[in-house]
Amino acid sequence: MLQPFWVDLHIHTVLSPCGELEMGAPDITAKAREAGIDIIGIADHNTCENYPAIAVAAAGNPVVFPCIETQSAEDIHVLCVFPDYDTALGYKDWLWKKIRPIKNDTEHFGYQVVIDAENNIIKEEDILLIQGAGYEVDQIVAETQRLGGLAILAHVDRPAFSYTAVLGPMPKDYPADAFELSCRLNSDHAAEWRERYRGRTFIRSSDSHTLSDISRENCTKMMLEEPSFKEIKMAIQGKNGRRIPWPWG
Amino acid sequence: MTIGELCKTLNAEVEAPGNINREISKATVGDLLSFVMGTAPEGAVWITIQAHLNVAAVAVLKDLPMIIIASGRKPPHDLVERCLKENICVASVKDTIYGTCIKLASLGFGE
Numbered sequence: 001m002l003q004p005f006w007v008d009l010h011i012h013t014v015l016s017p018c019g020e021l022e023m024g025a026p027d028i029t030a031k032a033r034e035a036g037i038d039i040i041g042i043a044d045h046n047t048c049e050n051y052p053a054i055a056v057a058a059a060g061n062p063v064v065f066p067c068i069e070t071q072s073a074e075d076i077h078v079l080c081v082f083p084d085y086d087t088a089l090g091y092k093d094w095l096w097k098k099i100r101p102i103k104n105d106t107e108h109f110g111y112q113v114v115i116d117a118e119n120n121i122i123k124e125e126d127i128l129l130i131q132g133a134g135y136e137v138d139q140i141v142a143e144t145q146r147l148g149g150l151a152i153l154a155h156v157d158r159p160a161f162s163y164t165a166v167l168g169p170m171p172k173d174y175p176a177d178a179f180e181l182s183c184r185l186n187s188d189h190a191a192e193w194r195e196r197y198r199g200r201t202f203i204r205s206s207d208s209h210t211l212s213d214i215s216r217e218n219c220t221k222m223m224l225e226e227p228s229f230k231e232i233k234m235a236i237q238g239k240n241g242r243r244i245p246w247p248w249g
Numbered sequence: 250m251t252i253g254e255l256c257k258t259l260n261a262e263v264e265a266p267g268n269i270n271r272e273i274s275k276a277t278v279g280d281l282l283s284f285v286m287g288t289a290p291e292g293a294v295w296i297t298i299q300a301h302l303n304v305a306a307v308a309v310l311k312d313l314p315m316i317i318i319a320s321g322r323k324p325p326h327d328l329v330e331r332c333l334k335e336n337i338c339v340a341s342v343k344d345t346i347y348g349t350c351i352k353l354a355s356l357g358f359g360e
Binding site: 071073074075100102105108109128130131132159160166 | 281282283284286287301303306309310335
């Protein structure tokens with residue numbers, strides 16, 4: 001039987017230089033539970049190494065998926081959602097063949113730390129994560145899908161780091177699985193996007209960098225049988241009755 | 250020439266002065282931040298139409314002491330604030346990127 005699940009696939013952790021230090025493992029999972037969110041995606045920039053910490057801290061509530069907010073050569077952000085950590089790591093290996101060895105400057109960008117489920121620091125990532133990899137957006141979408149992941153164009157309404165900001169409107173047949181709209185978009189503007197790209201699947205995500213961003217209002221309700229990757233994929237593709245109600249009420 | 254002299258010569262509207270006495274002789278151009286991050290020579294003036302806060306971050310990373318925002322575009326408040334803090338010059342010019350490059354070439358700027 002289909003039930004509503006609240007899904008936020010775009011949450012940053014302390015591994016993102018722009019993520020606040022409060023974005024630790026028990027903190028994110030506790031906030032997601034408190035907010036009544038069933039499924040979260042841990043989506044740091046160009047990496048996924050804090051997924052295990054959050055997944056252990058969550059212990060199944062909420063359900064956690066490894067995601068990578070990939071930055072393309074054109075500075076377009078793609079939210080890549082993977083069914084499991086091994087697949088995400090396989091994708092990361094491919095991605096990091098074309099990440100330049102630019103060192104992070106903690107003074108200007110902040111810290112990038114990999115943690116465990118109790119927020120103990122395991123290592124500090126010294127390569128700057130907020131940089132464009134040497135792959136074009138089309139290659140990133142194709143590789144994500146080849147590995148069985150979902151490629152979602154991130155915050156397409158934003159004036160920076162979005163497909164539209166760099167390359168203009170998305171082609172009608174663009175092979176991305178879905179488009180993400182920023183949670184702060186008002187319902188009138190969101191409706192304009194739906195009208196402009198009829199037939200496309202839209203999701204709403206928090207793109208959380210602080211705990212206070214995590215809330216039901218900032219995520220997407222999905223009608224699923226269970227909180228699994230397979231079900232999310234069917235909902236995004238509108239298959240077998242799974243569906244995503246319009247996230248702006 | 251110095252950053253201060255270059256601002257005057259280009260008739261630039263200076264939004265943040267930066268280190269006006271610093272000598273500058275190289276230029277780089279680009280609107281894709283990742284591309285500039287990968288290719289800009291240190292110490293160059295950067296001409297772009299990209300007026301976003303992250304422009305300052307790239308300038309810091311590559312030690313670019315001056316940013317020229319071309320085609321009459323204006324840098325947003327947060328970019329100006331950040332440049333003031335980082336002592337980076339940010340100035341806007343009415344000329345296009347191409348027009349600005351012609352002027353810089355005539356002044357002897359290299360890559």
